[in-house]
Amino acid sequence: MHTTYNKYPEVAVRGYDDHACQGWEHIRTALSARASTAAKTVLVIDCYPGVRLEELEQHLLPALGAALTLNVESARRDEQAIHTLLARNLTDDRVFGVLSCHHLEEFFDPNKLEQLRQQVIAEAEGVVVIYGPGAALVHPGDLLVYADMPRWEIQQRMRHSGLGNWGADNQDEDILRRYKRAFFIEWRVFDRHKVPLLKRADFLLDTTVKESPALVSGEALRAGLQQTTAQPFRVVPFFDPGVWGGQWMKQRFDLDPTAANYAWCFDCVPEENSLLLRFGDVRIEIPSQDLVLLHPRALLGEKVHARFGAEFPIRFDFLDTIGGQNLSFQVHPVTEYIQQQFGMHYTQDESYYILEAEPEAVVYLGTKTGIEPQEMFADLQAAGRGEKAFDDRRFVNQIPARKHDHFLIPAGTVHCSGSGTMVLEISATPYIFTFKLWDWGRLGLDGLPRPVHLQHGEQVIDWQRDTQWVNDNLVNRIEPVAEGEGWREERTGMHEREFIETRRHWFSAPVTHHTHGGVNVLNLVEGAEAVVDSPSGAFAPFSVRYAETFIIPAAVGEYRISPAGRGIGQQLATIKAWVRG
Numbered sequence: 001m002h003t004t005y006n007k008y009p010e011v012a013v014r015g016y017d018d019h020a021c022q023g024w025e026h027i028r029t030a031l032s033a034r035a036s037t038a039a040k041t042v043l044v045i046d047c048y049p050g051v052r053l054e055e056l057e058q059h060l061l062p063a064l065g066a067a068l069t070l071n072v073e074s075a076r077r078d079e080q081a082i083h084t085l086l087a088r089n090l091t092d093d094r095v096f097g098v099l100s101c102h103h104l105e106e107f108f109d110p111n112k113l114e115q116l117r118q119q120v121i122a123e124a125e126g127v128v129v130i131y132g133p134g135a136a137l138v139h140p141g142d143l144l145v146y147a148d149m150p151r152w153e154i155q156q157r158m159r160h161s162g163l164g165n166w167g168a169d170n171q172d173e174d175i176l177r178r179y180k181r182a183f184f185i186e187w188r189v190f191d192r193h194k195v196p197l198l199k200r201a202d203f204l205l206d207t208t209v210k211e212s213p214a215l216v217s218g219e220a221l222r223a224g225l226q227q228t229t230a231q232p233f234r235v236v237p238f239f240d241p242g243v244w245g246g247q248w249m250k251q252r253f254d255l256d257p258t259a260a261n262y263a264w265c266f267d268c269v270p271e272e273n274s275l276l277l278r279f280g281d282v283r284i285e286i287p288s289q290d291l292v293l294l295h296p297r298a299l300l301g302e303k304v305h306a307r308f309g310a311e312f313p314i315r316f317d318f319l320d321t322i323g324g325q326n327l328s329f330q331v332h333p334v335t336e337y338i339q340q341q342f343g344m345h346y347t348q349d350e351s352y353y354i355l356e357a358e359p360e361a362v363v364y365l366g367t368k369t370g371i372e373p374q375e376m377f378a379d380l381q382a383a384g385r386g387e388k389a390f391d392d393r394r395f396v397n398q399i400p401a402r403k404h405d406h407f408l409i410p411a412g413t414v415h416c417s418g419s420g421t422m423v424l425e426i427s428a429t430p431y432i433f434t435f436k437l438w439d440w441g442r443l444g445l446d447g448l449p450r451p452v453h454l455q456h457g458e459q460v461i462d463w464q465r466d467t468q469w470v471n472d473n474l475v476n477r478i479e480p481v482a483e484g485e486g487w488r489e490e491r492t493g494m495h496e497r498e499f500i501e502t503r504r505h506w507f508s509a510p511v512t513h514h515t516h517g518g519v520n521v522l523n524l525v526e527g528a529e530a531v532v533d534s535p536s537g538a539f540a541p542f543s544v545r546y547a548e549t550f551i552i553p554a555a556v557g558e559y560r561i562s563p564a565g566r567g568i569g570q571q572l573a574t575i576k577a578w579v580r581g
Contacts, residue, residue: 017280019220044141067126097184246324301554350427358420527572
């Protein structure tokens with residue numbers, strides 16, 4: 001099937017075409033014009049970690065004609081002091097830390113911060129520039145610019161540009177440890193810091209694409225985010241290779257044909273994905289998490305926000321093993337374990353929806369009836385020591401996987417997708433908490449053994465999820481719900497221990513949906529093209545194509561999905577997920 005999958009979806013913001021500009025020259029002009037309106041102007045350029053300060057120092061700051069320029073990082077505590085502060089959260093593990101409750105001011109020497117404040121006060125006139133991560137701790141800013149950075153771009157810079165963690169000279173450290181420090185500490189701390197700044201910032205600076213910076217007014221940014229909560233939208237997917245990766249996405253989504261494989265894609269993970277906002281001719285890239293942080297109630301709905309706070313709890317991603325290998329054999333922690341060990345308040349319940357499967361494809365799910373847990377774990381330990389291969393056929397169920405099957409995977413269930421499957425994974429969002437039990441003897445792309453966490457896995461495996469239980473509870477629990485002219489609705493899951501509900505709609509005619517006050521996440525799992533519109537005309541029609549994931553904010557209410565374009569005359573299907581009430 002030919003696909004027109006959109007890899008760069010945008011939200012076109014109405015009414016603010018002249019509020020954004022592109023390129024350093026135009027950015028310098030815009031900021032200089034605003035800064036010269038008073039005898040003394042304190043210009044604060046606060047930054048998310050990962051923003052290259054040298055770009056500001058080379059292309060922006062010299063042209064501002066500042067009487068005084070201060071880098072707030074001169075007041076940051078030294079590396080050893082920060083390491084001591086964070087030791088409990090960092091842990092010695094390569095992958096897992098403990099979620100941080102730190103606040104940014106803890107990372108700075110209060111005396112040095114005060115010295116910077118006094119320097120600002122002492123400067124009588126002209127432009128005073130304070131820049132860097134945490135700059136607003138020195139002064140709130142007569143003119144405030146926030147330079148944001150999507151997490152996926154930060155990870156790319158860690159991999160390919162030698163980016164270390166903020167406050168650490170660790171550019172050469174294992175990438176998993178650098179990512180761990182960012183995930184458990186930096187991003188948590190800086191998200192807390194930036195929320196009040198984004199609510200009042202005069203400008204947002206986007207330096208995601210090298211040599212192509214863009215600036216948008218804070219007013220336009222906030223209007224764009226507000227608009228996004230009232231219409232369907234997509235976040236920007238990203239694709240990544242892996243040791244087990246396949247070829248299906250490369251071919252269907254028109255990805256780089258020279259890449260060895262693409263293992264997975266985050267098609268809807270607002271914590272990680274970008275959101276593209278278009279203002280006239282200028283496209284601004286921001287973390288989609290900004291929308292969650294600033295508008296959680298309109299986006300998520302009252303009940304979901306009350307339960308999860310400013311976190312997007314539903315994740316849709318792709319796992320491609322067609323022409324690839326088995327995923328790692330794994331298990332996710334049960335709720336009490338993730339709370340006690342890592343400070344996370346909910347766990348990674350999930351499911352596999354099969355978009356495509358080769359004839360012999362299987363899903364590994366649950367243990368075989370009658371096995372002894374001690375024997376299976378002894379076998380896993382021996383495999384981990386390199387003495388033998390894990391005897392998966394003896395201990396684990398291998399269930400045939402076919403197109404449109406749905407396998408439910410509540411936390412504590414051992415599982416993995418076998419080779420030859422294209423999986424749409426529908427899950428709760430804390431994706432990092434995967435305990436690998438066996439990785440088929442492979443090395444990672446970095447040439448190092450992939451981390452295996454038997455000590456954690458042993459604590460959370462539910463051994464009662466054997467062959468009979470799995471078949472009765474986790475495989476294709478499909479129930480008819482409703483039908484009308486040209487459509488039918490089915491419940492496909494998820495398990496009662498999981499907070500996500502899923503429904504599949506088959507349709508060749510328009511189907512009316514309703515958010516019922518909670519965010520909906522959908523994917524077009526069958527058919528070429530559909531259109532989402534508002535029966536009341538509340539938002540512009542929104543096109544979706546095969547395999548695209550899209551978000552319907554809670555505030556939308558009623559919406560309709562109809563065949564469109566090449567989808568007219570076809571049997572289409574969507575899978576929809578929401579948080580149970």
